[in-house]
Amino acid sequence: xxLYLSSFRLGDRPDRLLALLAGATGxxxxxxxxxxxxxxxGAGIVGTTExxxxxxTxGTTExxxxxGAGIVGTTExxxIAVIANAMDAQPPGxxxxxxxxxxxxxxxxxxxxxxxxxxxxxxxxxxxxxxxxTRAPALWVRGGNVFVLRHAxxxxxxxxxxxxxxxxxxIVYAGYSAGPCVLSPDLRGLDRCDDPAEAPAPPIxxxxxxxxxxxxxxxxxxxxxxxxxxxxxxxxxxxxGVPVHALxxxxxxxxxxxxxxxx
Numbered sequence: 180x181x182l183y184l185s186s187f188r189l190g191d192r193p194d195r196l197l198a199l200l201a202g203a204t205g206x207x208x209x210x211x212x213x214x215x216x217x218x219x220x221g222a223g224i225v226g227t228t229e230x231x232x233x234x235x236t237x238g239t240t241e242x243x244x245x246x247g248a249g250i251v252g253t254t255e256x257x258x259i260a261v262i263a264n265a266m267d268a269q270p271p272g273x274x275x276x277x278x279x280x281x282x283x284x285x286x287x288x289x290x291x292x293x294x295x296x297x298x299x300x301x302x303x304x305x306x307x308x309x310x311x312x313t314r315a316p317a318l319w320v321r322g323g324n325v326f327v328l329r330h331a332x333x334x335x336x337x338x339x340x341x342x343x344x345x346x347x348x349x350i351v352y353a354g355y356s357a358g359p360c361v362l363s364p365d366l367r368g369l370d371r372c373d374d375p376a377e378a379p380a381p382p383i384x385x386x387x388x389x390x391x392x393x394x395x396x397x398x399x400x401x402x403x404x405x406x407x408x409x410x411x412x413x414x415x416x417x418x419x420g421v422p423v424h425a426l427x428x429x430x431x432x433x434x435x436x437x438x439x440x441x442x
Contacts, residue, residue, distance in 0.1 A: 181351045181435055182389075184359035186396040187322070187403065187428040192442040193288055195433045199351050200257050200290075200317055258315030259285055260295035264331035265323025265357040267298065268377040281321050292319065297335040308336045313350060322356025322396075325369050329361055329386070330378040342387050352389075356396045359424075359432070362389040368412045372405040392422045400428035 183196040261281045266274045278294050285292035295318070300311050312318065320328070332338040345352050345362075352362070360369060363386035375382035395413045397403040406428075413425040424432055431442050 180346055180348055182345070182359075182362075183351065183353035183431055183433055184362070184394060184424070184426075185353075185355040185431040186398075186400065186426040188355055189284055189288075190355070190431040190442075191429040192431055192433075195431065195442055196351075196353055197288060199353075199433070199435060200259075257317065258291045258293065259317040259319050259353075260312070260315045261285065261292050262295050262297060262318055262320045262328075262354075262358070263323070264297045265321060265325065265328035267331060268324055268327050277321065277323075281319060285319060290317075291315075297331040297337060300335040300337075302334070303336050305336060305340055309340045309344070312337060312341060312344060315350075317351035317353060320352070320354030320358030320361070322354070322358060324373045324377050325357040325360045325366055326373055326375040326378045326382045328357050329366065329383045330380055332361065332387070333383055338387055342389050345389050359390075359394040360386070360396065362387050363393045364388045364391065365393065368393070368416075371408045371412060390424065392424060394424045394426075394432070396426055396428070398425040398427055403428055 181199045183199055189196075261278065263274065263278045263281065266277050269277070282292045282294070293315070295311060295314070300308050303311070329338075332341065341352075344350050357373070360366065366382075366384050366386050370382075393416060395409050395416075397406045398410045398413050400406040413423050416423045426432060426441065433440050433442055
């Protein structure tokens, strides 16, 4: 399993995404986690980043780095499919501008991004959607409305095959905001910032269950308009004893095999 789950856009460590694509481990793998960051993932990703991204751990997260020339050179021809269906409820021009922004950002890393629009695969067979999802070695699932994204995953059948592709390490799954959130076991609480009514069918409240706990982005991120709501949501989960992956903008949860770490 290889995941690069950012709170907002590429985050501060896109070099870790490139390392996953290159199959490199680099630093920060098993046994090297610093205090306050994730260590060994154990069974799945259980119990590894419960306090990641909170104010208490802010001082322990490593500072931003850049992709080294060696890493960039090993992935400069790698394809990456951009799934932007979390923006399907937006006006077409706004959605197109959002897709172009992702394509430019990923191309700037030396990758070959292209859009994979799940709407083109509504009603696909499991074999057909599997082929679409594995056209490239990685997926980049951008932010937007998590309920709209969840609808597209269900209509295309991607929700039936994507968890196995991730767990079998057939692809690298990466993205930010709604993209990681949809991997959670449950999406309840995210309706405080994402309107479930924007989905063109009754909302699906279950996530894909790849993560063992909710992923909550934009925590303690004063520059993001959703930060107050999501920071409160993370605090409520913790008060009930529910562990969460709570990240500040700039941070990313990186999972490689049995190792998870917040960078």
